[in-house]
Amino acid sequence: xxxxxxxxxxxxxxxxxxxxxxxxxxxxxxxxxxxxxxxxxxxxxxxxxxxxxxxxxxxxxxxxxxxxxxxxxxxxxxxxxxxxxxxxxxxxxxxxxxxxxxxxxxxxxxxxxxxxxxxxxxxxxxxxxxxxxxxxxxxxxxxxxxxxxxxxxxxxxxxxxxxxxxxxxxxxxxxxxxxxxxxxxxxxxxxxxxxxxxxxxxxxxxxxxxxxxxx
Numbered sequence: 001x002x003x004x005x006x007x008x009x010x011x012x013x014x015x016x017x018x019x020x021x022x023x024x025x026x027x028x029x030x031x032x033x034x035x036x037x038x039x040x041x042x043x044x045x046x047x048x049x050x051x052x053x054x055x056x057x058x059x060x061x062x063x064x065x066x067x068x069x070x071x072x073x074x075x076x077x078x079x080x081x082x083x084x085x086x087x088x089x090x091x092x093x094x095x096x097x098x099x100x101x102x103x104x105x106x107x108x109x110x111x112x113x114x115x116x117x118x119x120x121x122x123x124x125x126x127x128x129x130x131x132x133x134x135x136x137x138x139x140x141x142x143x144x145x146x147x148x149x150x151x152x153x154x155x156x157x158x159x160x161x162x163x164x165x166x167x168x169x170x171x172x173x174x175x176x177x178x179x180x181x182x183x184x185x186x187x188x189x190x191x192x193x194x195x196x197x198x199x200x201x202x203x204x205x206x207x208x209x210x211x212x213x214x215x
Contacts, residue, residue: 001115001157002026002044006036006062007051007077016049019104020111024157024171033057037065045072047111052078052089060092067093073114077102121156123210126195128156135195142194147172151187155200155210164207184208 003025007013010031017027028043030036032055040048040062048066050059063074076094078085089097095114098107121128127136128149135144135152144152150172155163165181173179188208192200201209 001046002028003111004028004030004036004039004043004045004048004050006030006033006039006048006054006059008032008054009051012051016104016107019108023108023112024154026158026161031055033059033062036062040066040069040072047073047075047115049075049077049107049111052076052085060088063089063092063094075107075111075114077107123156123159123199126199128153137195144191144194147187148191148194151184152191152195152210155208159210162203162207162209167207 001024003020005013005016005020005027006029007016008031013029013031017029020027028039028045030039034056036048036050036054037057039045045066048062050062052059054062059076059078063076066072066074073095074093075096075098076089076092077098077100078089079100086097096110098110120130125138127139129136130153133146133149135142135149151168154168154171165184168184169177169179169181173183188200188202199210201211203209
């Protein structure tokens with residue numbers, strides 16, 4: 001999932017970014033409204049989290065621009081607290097509205113709800129149960145190891161995108177892991193044996209991608 005975070009407070013951006021990256025989001029940052037719009041047009045954005053009060057162009061203006069162009073979800077952040085402000089935010093096309101200050105964990109849950117990233121992700125006969133940390137094929141537990149689960153979870157959250165070995169190492173094994181990228185290949189091979197060879201597509205010299213069907 002590609003996430004646009006726009007706020008003129010650098011510390012706020014970094015805190016929110018850390019929470020979302022941990023859950024597998026690709027995050028793009030902007031510190032004013034114009035930069036946010038530029039990022040939106042340069043990348044396929046699934047969710048935009050916009051601060052209302054930003055330099056150059058407000059979050060409301062950016063929201064309206066984004067909503068004219070497609071179905072990207074928009075969540076507005078603001079210190080404003082009265083009913084009229086909330087009405088204006090939703091009238092501009094925003095899908096949700098969160099008042100500052102807020103707990104980043106709550107923001108993450110609201111974002112996941114907007115994107116319909118519930119406790120389970122299903123792709124044909126494949127189900128990734130985030131709560132149970134299990135992977136099912138045709139309703140049967142494939143007995144995925146912890147690393148295999150984290151691997152398929154990250155690929156599922158970014159379905160259709162090519163994920164490099166380096167990205168998988170950083171997200172699944174951690175930034176402090178210094179092993180070889182071949183470790184990823186080994187785990188992908190074992191995972192394919194459990195969920196189906198056609199589920200994970202290899203892009204030579206680039207990385208891997210989860211596909212919807214065994215085709």
